Amino acid sequence: MYHIGIDVGGTNLVAGLVEESGRIVNKVSTPVAKDMTARQFGSELVRMSRRLCEVGEIAPDKVQTVGIGLPGVVDNKRGLFVQNPNMPFRDKDVPLREMFHEEWDVPVFLGNDANCAAVGEYWAGAAKGCDPVVMVTLGTGIGGGMVVGGRLFTGFANSGMEIGHMIIQPNGILCGCGGRGCWERYGSASALIQLTQLEMERDRDSQLWELCGHDPGQVQGRTPFQGARLGDEAAKRVLSNYLRGLSVGMINLVNILQPEVICLGGGVSSAEDDLLLDPLRELVWQGCFDKTNHTKIVKASLGNDAGVVGAALLHNLV
Ligand SMILES: [Zn+2]
Incomplete structure (x- = not known):
């Protein structure tokens, strides 16, 4: 089974198909368009996730979870991208999990980018x-x-x-x-x-x-x-x-x-x-x-x- 991790930056989105050990199987990336809306952003995350499955020749039902690391305040309980100073859109409380689920029903977890880095180092890096x-x-x-x-x-x-x-x-x-x-x-x-x-x-x-x-x-x-x-x-x-x-x-x-x-x-x-x-x-x-x-x-x-x-x-x- 696999997990998808998406690293969201103000200029670039990087998504990876990852094994439970933390090993990356493959990655795709795409630049953030300067006029991207919150809705387009949500769809882009789904598109990249599907693309990872195609490139890795993996059936989508082999993906157990999708995790999204975001530059800003995140509410994982409610599935919201609460506040961001770094994206082209400035909407508050973007319902990212709901948006994702409109196109693909898979468990979605949201985290702040620095928190994701902590998780990575704890699980698979220098802090293991x-x-x-x-x-x-x-x-x-x-x-x-x-x-x-x-x-x-x-x-x-x-x-x-x-x-x-x-x-x-x-x-x-x-x-x-x-x-x-x-x-x-x-x-x-x-x-x-x-x-x-x-x-x-x-x-x-x-x-x-x-x-x-x-x-x-x-x-x-x-x-x-x-x-x-x-x-x-x-x-x-x-x-x-x-x-x-x-x-x-x-x-x-x-x-x-x-x-x-x-x-x-x-x-x-x-x-x-x-x-x-x-x-x-x-x-x-x-x-x-x-x-x-x-x-x-x-x-x-x-x-x-x-x-x-x-x-x-x-x-x-x-
Ligand atoms: Zn300060």
């Missing part, structure tokens, strides 16, 4: 065998998900674990959410890029300038790591500041939840250990309350497939 597990995704913002007692934790009304908006600095940097001092303004990939650009303005001789072709607009998350590898002092200062901000949120997570493992995902997490994970582990250990029980901090292992695999396996944890 650990509990509780916290997933931290470093991207434009910081996404979070937690599995505890073998179940996905989503709070009482579906927006628990919005860890990117934990406030780590009173009256700090303004955040997209309207608040100030949110963790993602210090620890996300975007924050790292901004720190790099600021440091470049201060240090005109830094090798960071060469690394981005003398165009600060071309700075990427990897740029300061490349600079630090070359021994550039400005790049080292950027990383030191960034790691301090990133570690504060991690320390809070460890002190409040004491997860057995925290998985770091997103592009930034692919940096080499001596520049990211090693110093981060040291800062978190120094800053956390209980120094005897180490929460492991590891790289997520499913990479780009985390969304598809996690969505496909949602039925095990919700």
